[in-house]
Amino acid sequence: MWKNTVLTKRLANKSDPTIMKWKRLISISVLIVAALVAIRFSFYTEPLEEHRQKALLKQFSPNQLVDYHWENDLEALLQTAIPVQDFMDGMSADAKGYSEKHARVPCIGAKSYFLISGQTLINAISDQSLTIQLDDKTTGRIQIRFLFGNTARDATGWFNAADFQNTMDFNTLSTYLNTRILNEVAKPAADGLKTGDKLTWWGAVEIAPDNFPVTSLDIVPLWLKIN
Amino acid sequence: MQHFLRDILFLAFGMLFLAGCTNSKLKTKAKIAVVISTLNNPWFVVLGETAVERVNELGYEAVLFDSQNNPSKETEHFDNILSSGYKAILFNPTDANGSIVNVRAAKAAGIPVFCMDREINDTECATAQILSDNYSGCVAIGQEFVKNLNGKGTYLELLGIVGDNNTWNRSKGFHSVVDQYPELKMLAQQSADFDRNKAMEVTESMLQANPDVNAIFCGNDAMAMGAYQAVLAAGKSGTIQLYGFDGAEDVIDAIREGKIKATGMQFPKTMARTAAVLADQYLKGKRDFLQKMPVAVDLVTAENVEKYGSYEKAGE
Numbered sequence: 001m002w003k004n005t006v007l008t009k010r011l012a013n014k015s016d017p018t019i020m021k022w023k024r025l026i027s028i029s030v031l032i033v034a035a036l037v038a039i040r041f042s043f044y045t046e047p048l049e050e051h052r053q054k055a056l057l058k059q060f061s062p063n064q065l066v067d068y069h070w071e072n073d074l075e076a077l078l079q080t081a082i083p084v085q086d087f088m089d090g091m092s093a094d095a096k097g098y099s100e101k102h103a104r105v106p107c108i109g110a111k112s113y114f115l116i117s118g119q120t121l122i123n124a125i126s127d128q129s130l131t132i133q134l135d136d137k138t139t140g141r142i143q144i145r146f147l148f149g150n151t152a153r154d155a156t157g158w159f160n161a162a163d164f165q166n167t168m169d170f171n172t173l174s175t176y177l178n179t180r181i182l183n184e185v186a187k188p189a190a191d192g193l194k195t196g197d198k199l200t201w202w203g204a205v206e207i208a209p210d211n212f213p214v215t216s217l218d219i220v221p222l223w224l225k226i227n
Numbered sequence: 228m229q230h231f232l233r234d235i236l237f238l239a240f241g242m243l244f245l246a247g248c249t250n251s252k253l254k255t256k257a258k259i260a261v262v263i264s265t266l267n268n269p270w271f272v273v274l275g276e277t278a279v280e281r282v283n284e285l286g287y288e289a290v291l292f293d294s295q296n297n298p299s300k301e302t303e304h305f306d307n308i309l310s311s312g313y314k315a316i317l318f319n320p321t322d323a324n325g326s327i328v329n330v331r332a333a334k335a336a337g338i339p340v341f342c343m344d345r346e347i348n349d350t351e352c353a354t355a356q357i358l359s360d361n362y363s364g365c366v367a368i369g370q371e372f373v374k375n376l377n378g379k380g381t382y383l384e385l386l387g388i389v390g391d392n393n394t395w396n397r398s399k400g401f402h403s404v405v406d407q408y409p410e411l412k413m414l415a416q417q418s419a420d421f422d423r424n425k426a427m428e429v430t431e432s433m434l435q436a437n438p439d440v441n442a443i444f445c446g447n448d449a450m451a452m453g454a455y456q457a458v459l460a461a462g463k464s465g466t467i468q469l470y471g472f473d474g475a476e477d478v479i480d481a482i483r484e485g486k487i488k489a490t491g492m493q494f495p496k497t498m499a500r501t502a503a504v505l506a507d508q509y510l511k512g513k514r515d516f517l518q519k520m521p522v523a524v525d526l527v528t529a530e531n532v533e534k535y536g537s538y539e540k541a542g543e
Contacts (some may be wrong), residue, residue, distance in 0.1 A: 107520075107521040149366040171396060
């Protein structure tokens with residue numbers, strides 16, 4: 001039955017002007033769409049910040065990269081620090097859940113990294129650290145003499161292992177960042193401090209949520225201000 | 228009527244063809260190659276066997292290749308794999324630079340490569356790289372080392388394969404701590420290629436030149452066990468502290484027995500299983516993977532050794 005409709009008759013007539021017009025229209029539309037698709041996929045877009053990062057990585061050594069972020073991005077970073085009371089309350093209530101929401105986790109495995117801040121009295125001073133109270137049960141040790149490992153690097157979120165051809169360069173970031181923190185933040189601030197002084201601090205911590213609560217926490221200082 | 232019969236015949240043939248294709252797919256599993264740097268080291272045996280097991284569980288056919296720590300052998304394997312219809316490669320490279328050419332060849336052939344444990348110095352050709360955080364692991368060992376020696380004494384260091392980035396990440400992590408203590412002096416440093424027998428020979432030789440050393444840091448557990456044999460033969464097993472890295476079963480036992488002070492527990496089973504799952508995801512259409520995925524390393528000492536089994540946490 002469908003063979004006998006008006007439309008099929010017109011389709012069968014190849015020189016029908018309306019059919020010709022529609023065929024031309026469809027052909028042009030297909031060509032336009034194909035051209036647009038080709039143009040669209042001939043370039044890619046990326047966020048400006050990501051592009052800036054990639055350009056930096058190509059031209060900077062690991063040390064220069066640390067310098068760049070330290071000089072340009074530190075102030076903004078410090079403002080993202082979690083107040084220590086909120087941090088301790090959140091971790092005490094549900095360490096795993098809180099870490100999933102708020103931590104940086106650059107590794108598969110147990111460790112999470114946080115930026116925290118507080119205003120506390122100095123309870124004790126040793127040649128290695130300043131001891132402060134984080135809550136009723138937990139002391140904090142702000143490291144002032146030795147800084148090891150990747151806590152500062154990973155807590156800042158400035159760097160991504162995937163951007164480095166080898167992990168040795170990625171780890172060099174830590175060595176240099178730790179040295180910079182010691183020389184510019186920890187040692188200068190620690191000079192002249194005494195027990196009972198009030199300190200405003202911003203720092204990075206490494207936590208294994210499965211092992212929380214802890215009785216003491218090592219803090220890598222990112223900024224210290226004596227009140 | 229003719230057209231109708233023609234259409235029905237086409238439909239019937241089409242359905243038969245499709246059914247045939249489906250049946251043939253059910254009969255042959257897609258193959259995934261597992262290429263391991265050496266099967267002469269128990270750690271790598273665990274890595275390889277776990278990868279094979281997980282690949283098989285996911286419904287593929289896994290084939291294990293041993294590169295015998297030889298880049299040329301590794302290239303032969305890749306030539307074979309690329310011409311034999313494998314769909315993915317789980318890869319433990321022999322050399323961070325030398326292995327790049329093989330991964331590039333696989334990429335050019337459209338075969339994804341997932342590096343396990345050892346990286347290549349290229350972020351464009353492997354689909355993903357799952358690596359231990361060797362540096363942090365050895366920072367923790369360095370801190371334990373300093374604590375046990377009270378910040379003073381002399382030590383020797385056994386390095387792994389010099390072309391492997393893991394060797395240098397471990398050494399640098401260790402030294403980032405230990406070099407802060409001027410009263411801790413390294414008397415000698417030599418490569419033993421991650422090999423137990425070679426480590427024994429190298430340690431014997433180093434002990435002859437430095438008989439009163441306090442400790443030996445070894446870049447992996449196989450070398451730690453070789454060093455232990457040399458220390459035992461020299462009659463100094465009670466006086467020289469030994470440190471390794473891997474989390475091998477014999478070293479975990481040795482820590483329990485007080486023969487070895489500490490190791491860094493890597494998780495080869497986690498790395499192997501992760502690589503297998505990523506390969507499966509790729510073959511099911513996923514394309515967006517993190518280029519590098521570090522896996523945390525745990526410090527194992529006599530204080531916490533009961534929490535750990537061989538190459539994983541106890542009970543896992």
